[in-house]
Amino acid sequence: MAKADLPKLFRTLAKYGPVVAPVRVGENVVFREVTSLEEVELEYTRSLTPPKKLFLGPQEEILKFDGEKYEEVFEDGKAVLFGVHACDINGLLKLDEIYLDSPQDEYYARRRENVMIVGMSCVPDERCFCTSTGSSYAYGGFDLFLHDIGREYVVRVRTERGYEFTKDGYFKRMEEKDFLAFKKAEEKKVRSIKRKVDLAGIGDLIDVTPKSLWEELTAKCLACGSCNLVCPTCQCYDVLDVLELDIRSGSRIRRWDSCMLKRHALVAGGGNFRPTVVERTANRLSCKVGGEIRCVGCGRCTVYCPAKIDLVEMLERIRVGA
Amino acid sequence: MNELIPKPVKILKVKDQTPIEKLFTLGVKLGQKPGQFIEMSIAGVGEAPVSICSSPTRGNVEVCVRRVGRVTNALHRLGAGARVGVRGPYGNGFPLEKMRGSEVVLVAGGIGMAPVRAVLQYLLDKKKEYGEIKLLYGIRDYSMMLFKDEILKLMNSKACTVYLSYEKEDEVCKRLRKEYPERVCQGVVTKLFEMVKLNPEAHAVVCGPPVMFWFVFKEMRNRGFPIERLYMTLERRMKCGIGKCKHCVVGVGSMMKYVCKDGPVFSGVEALTMRGMKYVR
Amino acid sequence: MKKPRVGIFGFTGCAGDQLMILNLEDELLDLVGALDIKSFTMASSLVEDDEYDVAFVEGSITTPKQKEKLEQIRNKSKLLVAIGDCAAWGGVQASCNGIVSVSKKMVEVYGSRNVWEIYESKPLSAYVKVDFVLPGCPIEKEEFLRAATSLLHGDIPEAVDYPVCVECKLRENGCVLLEGRLCLGPITPGGCKARCPSLGVDCIGCRGVIDGESRIKSAIEVFKEAGFEKDYVKKRLRMFAANYPEILEVK
Ligand SMILES: Cc1cc2nc3c(=O)[nH]c(=O)nc-3n(C[C@H](O)[C@H](O)[C@H](O)COP(=O)(O)OP(=O)(O)OC[C@H]3O[C@@H](n4cnc5c(N)ncnc54)[C@H](O)[C@@H]3O)c2cc1C
Ligand code: SF4
Ligand code: SF4
Ligand code: SF4
Ligand code: SF4
Ligand code: FES
Numbered sequence: 001m002a003k004a005d006l007p008k009l010f011r012t013l014a015k016y017g018p019v020v021a022p023v024r025v026g027e028n029v030v031f032r033e034v035t036s037l038e039e040v041e042l043e044y045t046r047s048l049t050p051p052k053k054l055f056l057g058p059q060e061e062i063l064k065f066d067g068e069k070y071e072e073v074f075e076d077g078k079a080v081l082f083g084v085h086a087c088d089i090n091g092l093l094k095l096d097e098i099y100l101d102s103p104q105d106e107y108y109a110r111r112r113e114n115v116m117i118v119g120m121s122c123v124p125d126e127r128c129f130c131t132s133t134g135s136s137y138a139y140g141g142f143d144l145f146l147h148d149i150g151r152e153y154v155v156r157v158r159t160e161r162g163y164e165f166t167k168d169g170y171f172k173r174m175e176e177k178d179f180l181a182f183k184k185a186e187e188k189k190v191r192s193i194k195r196k197v198d199l200a201g202i203g204d205l206i207d208v209t210p211k212s213l214w215e216e217l218t219a220k221c222l223a224c225g226s227c228n229l230v231c232p233t234c235q236c237y238d239v240l241d242v243l244e245l246d247i248r249s250g251s252r253i254r255r256w257d258s259c260m261l262k263r264h265a266l267v268a269g270g271g272n273f274r275p276t277v278v279e280r281t282a283n284r285l286s287c288k289v290g291g292e293i294r295c296v297g298c299g300r301c302t303v304y305c306p307a308k309i310d311l312v313e314m315l316e317r318i319r320v321g322a
Numbered sequence: 323m324n325e326l327i328p329k330p331v332k333i334l335k336v337k338d339q340t341p342i343e344k345l346f347t348l349g350v351k352l353g354q355k356p357g358q359f360i361e362m363s364i365a366g367v368g369e370a371p372v373s374i375c376s377s378p379t380r381g382n383v384e385v386c387v388r389r390v391g392r393v394t395n396a397l398h399r400l401g402a403g404a405r406v407g408v409r410g411p412y413g414n415g416f417p418l419e420k421m422r423g424s425e426v427v428l429v430a431g432g433i434g435m436a437p438v439r440a441v442l443q444y445l446l447d448k449k450k451e452y453g454e455i456k457l458l459y460g461i462r463d464y465s466m467m468l469f470k471d472e473i474l475k476l477m478n479s480k481a482c483t484v485y486l487s488y489e490k491e492d493e494v495c496k497r498l499r500k501e502y503p504e505r506v507c508q509g510v511v512t513k514l515f516e517m518v519k520l521n522p523e524a525h526a527v528v529c530g531p532p533v534m535f536w537f538v539f540k541e542m543r544n545r546g547f548p549i550e551r552l553y554m555t556l557e558r559r560m561k562c563g564i565g566k567c568k569h570c571v572v573g574v575g576s577m578m579k580y581v582c583k584d585g586p587v588f589s590g591v592e593a594l595t596m597r598g599m600k601y602v603r
Numbered sequence: 604m605k606k607p608r609v610g611i612f613g614f615t616g617c618a619g620d621q622l623m624i625l626n627l628e629d630e631l632l633d634l635v636g637a638l639d640i641k642s643f644t645m646a647s648s649l650v651e652d653d654e655y656d657v658a659f660v661e662g663s664i665t666t667p668k669q670k671e672k673l674e675q676i677r678n679k680s681k682l683l684v685a686i687g688d689c690a691a692w693g694g695v696q697a698s699c700n701g702i703v704s705v706s707k708k709m710v711e712v713y714g715s716r717n718v719w720e721i722y723e724s725k726p727l728s729a730y731v732k733v734d735f736v737l738p739g740c741p742i743e744k745e746e747f748l749r750a751a752t753s754l755l756h757g758d759i760p761e762a763v764d765y766p767v768c769v770e771c772k773l774r775e776n777g778c779v780l781l782e783g784r785l786c787l788g789p790i791t792p793g794g795c796k797a798r799c800p801s802l803g804v805d806c807i808g809c810r811g812v813i814d815g816e817s818r819i820k821s822a823i824e825v826f827k828e829a830g831f832e833k834d835y836v837k838k839r840l841r842m843f844a845a846n847y848p849e850i851l852e853v854k
Contacts, residue, residue: 026803028777049775058773065365068330068405103564106324207575220825222789222818225765229772236568239561240761243366243752245630247637250366256773257567261765262816264569267559268390271532273572277818282574291576306768306780306789307825367758392758399757 001153005170010037010082012165016116017078020054022047031081040083045125046298050232051081051088052095055111058229059255062107062239066249073251077111085122087296089142090135091232092117094294098235116161119145121189127299129195129312135296136190149181195299197312198319203290206282209318217314218277220307225258227301227309228284233294236264259283281314289315325564328363328407335402339386340466343433344398345375348383350408355415356440357555357587360385361563363407367396371560371582374411375436377443383408386436386468412563413586416441416553421525425453427518429538431460431511431530435468437555438529446481455482456518460511460534464494477502485514510534512541520545526552539590549590556581556588572596606639607656607755612676614662614669615724616694619741620687621661630748637755655680657754659737663689663696663724670722670730677731682754685727686747688740692811693846695740697724698838700845726846735759739795740809740843746794763794764813767806770797779805785831785839790817811844819849 001009013019014035021040023032028048029041049058054077061073092112099108119142122128130136138145143162147154154174157163174182228234238257243250257264260280265273274280288295288311295311302310332349339345352360354374362385363369370393376384389398397406418441426445430438438457445455457476461467477484477498486506488495499506507513511534526547528538535554543549558570558581565583572579573596579585588596613621641653658680664670677683685691693700700723727733737743737750746763753760767788771778779800780786787808788800799806812819819840826836840850 025775026777027782028775030775048777049772058775062326065407068365068407070327070330070363070365070407072324072327098566101565103323103325105566106326203576205575207577220821220828222766222768222821222825223816224768224789226768226772226778229769235566237561237566238569239369239567241366241368242749243756245748245752247752247756248366254567257569258765258769259568261769262813263559263764265559267557268394273558283571286574286576286578287568287571290574291578304772304778304781306778306786307821308781308828366752366756392761396756396758 001155001171003148003151003153006153007037008168008170009165010040012168013080013082013116013118016080016165017114019080019082020051021082034082042083042120043123044083045123045128046085046300046303047088048300048304049230050091050298050300051084052092052232054079054081054115055092055108056095056099056235056237056256057254059253060107061251062254063252064249065241065252072106074110076114078114080116080118082118083120084117084142085120085298086138087122087128087130087135087298088232089117089119089138090130090133090296091298093141094233094296095235096141117142117144118162119156121146121148121185124189124193125299126195127303128193128297129197129299130297131190131193132195132197132199133293133295133297136193137186147182147185149178149185152178152181154178154182195312197315199289199293199315202315202319203286205318205321206285206290209282209321211278213317213322214278214282217317218281218309221260221277221281221309222307223260223262223277223280224306225260226304226306227311228258228260229256230300230304231288232296232298232300233288234258238263259287285311285314285318325409326562328361328369328409330405331408333400333402333404333406334382336400339468339470342390343386343388343468345384345386345469346397348385348406348408350383351378351381352383352411353378354383354411354440356418356444357415357437358411358413359437359563359586360408360410361412361560362387362393362397363409364393364396364400365407368393369407369409369561370394370397371412371563373437373440373555373586375439377440377447379447380443386433386439388433410563412582414584416527416587418444422451423453425456425521425524427456427458427520427524427526429458429511429526429528429530431534431538432462432466433468434529434531434534434555435459436529438527439469439472441527442482449481453524456485457482458485458487458511458514458518460487460514460530461489463488463490463492465492477505485517487511487514510537512537515541515545520547522546522548522551524551528552528554532557535593539593543590549594552590553587554590554593555586556593557586558582606637608639608641608654610641610653610655610658610676610680612658612660612672614660614673614690615665615696616662616687616689618661623741623744624659624686624747627744627748630744653679657682657684659684659686660727661685661687661690663693664727664730665696665722665724667722673727673730682734682759683727683731684735684737684750684754685733686737686742688738688809688811688843689724690727691736691738692844693724693726695842697845698841698843700724701851724846729846736762738792738810743795763792764816765793766813766817767791767793767795767797767800767810769793770795771800773797774801776800779803780825780829783829785826785829785836787822787839789825790819790822808839808843812847812850814847817847817849819847819853823853 335347561567570581784805786805788806
């Protein structure tokens, strides 16, 4: 489809539900509800917080209570998530493995069903390393994917729901030249991702990394949790009850959590299974790349770390062992 | 079904156990496996994971809870008739099928007696299917003994052999030591192994504070007990109980497990090969 | 049920936290029905035989007389909650602790060394057991209400033990530290919903530090690398949490 027709697609998509898309706010890009295509930042590198927020909210009610009566909080949550990059779509697929695994998380599952996802080509920078994590391309996990090939978009259709939106006249069949342009654009993107990290067997290297190296790697770490809170594959949440002034009703809230924070492994009586940033970082890296690769190479944890701690550099030093 | 919504359940009975522990009988049957736990909710305060300390063969679910923080304190304020929220049962439970036909050694310390009691009740009720039952129980002093009546009765019964260790001597402990010198002693729970003949064909269940577990583990291994026949429970912070919130994860590197889903029961081999399990105060 | 008795007391400070509470009238109306509140701006009017279920205490302790009063309040209250930075950490008036001695301050302010006996400004916990701390300068209205409901329900509230950065991320703020301002957010407990960074200005640390958790040394290193002068960093750290040992030590 021609790029000039994007506003038309946007308008039809908006009929499905509110559109949430990348928007520039100061120096950052965040996913927000938009009403017109003009508000959308079509060419961006990475959003501050990942689009997982639509499925697992930064802070959301999971139930209401009145005395010991518990009631689930249900909203239908129909929406269009527009302009998602391949890394973040892969991030959602990783979260699916957790949240759709039995017993599935009802809130996540419902929203996953009700939110339509429209992917979009990305603009990588020197912090991206998604080719090393196998997430530079989205094979599934979206309804439509718009690949930028210059004047036009190649539109990949992945679901019937997505197909419904491609029936208008401005969608053309792909021709040989489009395939070639698509191939060229994808190759160019992959070539532009210069950052590489070798993850083979890294889990066992994490396991044998001496404490002295951990201490060096984490010397500047502020235990602030930012790295986890911006990560598209972090699954952790904390739960808290909020009582109303009547002292009997209220709601139970869950909130993104981070394993870099004190409370993550704190148990009653003050015991902590991960007392310092050393154990916490070892846990974080194990979780991300220790076994199955759960990192999608988006670079957020590095870009938004107030102490400028670089994940890839840490992994490289762990491989070298010094 | 939404797993995160607790079901309101009535507390049928509350019984003091020690100055800091109470036994709650709940108006619900869950068909749990011994070793499984529930998430107990007090609206406005929060949730806490607690082991079910009764066997499914005995009907209603019972939990024995130590007062340590917000949720557990709030629970201790409640009496019979009040309602609490319950989710579960969760976790794998002890592999009691595997133990069938063999002798079972139960080792408990502190609040670890709660899950062990569930196993014990189960074994006693299915006596014919299992071999001899031994219980090794370590307490600080008599005031801190859980299930006092039951334990004292069992000390006197043939259904199972009870060994008891205590750290501080008081009147009751002294009497017990005089009465059963071959089964009661002063010291930590590992001291009891001097009195017990360990059968390497047996299975063992160990529950207690983390430090105790490692001492027992070492002691039993040194005495030639095969660690693959030993099972223990792990305690970690938990928020969901169903493998989502990842607070309970153990192990570093390529071996990571969820205590709530893959545990809380682990075999001695798993405990030995998993890294980062050390408990730090 | 007997109405829980609540006392609000103030020591050395600006009484800003008490004002904050008294200004909560609309919300408090619901609560007040359930409470019997007594407020003492200048703790001096404490009635000897009054007893309290909860005492909210504001301000830091700077004289022997205050110390005595505080001990009295403690003895007469089931729970004692420190409110505001002064009560929690000693306040701005503690920012010179360990640098300029009290007697020198006296000379500067009053021209004489011994006008009256006076202590270095210390948090309440230096003198009595504190059950819960509501930090901030001033305290957060919502946090106070939440703590009050918890206390009325019979629970000790849950303290915030994660840094402001967490709330920054939950609110999708950009990071002002990365943008070049000295932000104390990483060592300051949240609870304010990242009030300052959300307005694009740096966190000045008015909620103190997270006891035993804040990574002061790492923060100093990070600030240094970001190009901030040592003395400026020290001054900023001392503003609200000078009594925290790791900060008191900073040369
Ligand atoms: C599988 C399992 C079985 C348990 N069985 C029992 C039992 O039978 N009897 C008993 O008395 N205690 C048991 N515990 C420990 C019990 O869960 C904690 O003592 C309890 O969660 C403390 O909650 P609190 O709100 O009172 O304490 P706080 O310190 O106020 O804790 C606040 C929150 O932190 C979390 N938390 C704190 N400590 C623990 C902990 N040790 N384990 C998991 N989460 C924690 C909980 O989510 C809790 O709501 C068990 C723990 C686990 C993991
Ligand atoms: S670990 Fe870092 S690079 Fe990997 S997915 Fe998470 S934020 Fe992105
Ligand atoms: S354990 Fe840490 S790294 Fe893993 S999902 Fe949770 S917060 Fe993220
Ligand atoms: S964002 Fe950086 S400083 Fe903060 S916890 Fe992560 S690694 Fe440490
Ligand atoms: S602006 Fe301050 S509080 Fe917010 S993330 Fe950055 S350092 Fe942390
Ligand atoms: S308790 Fe949430 S994952 Fe185990």
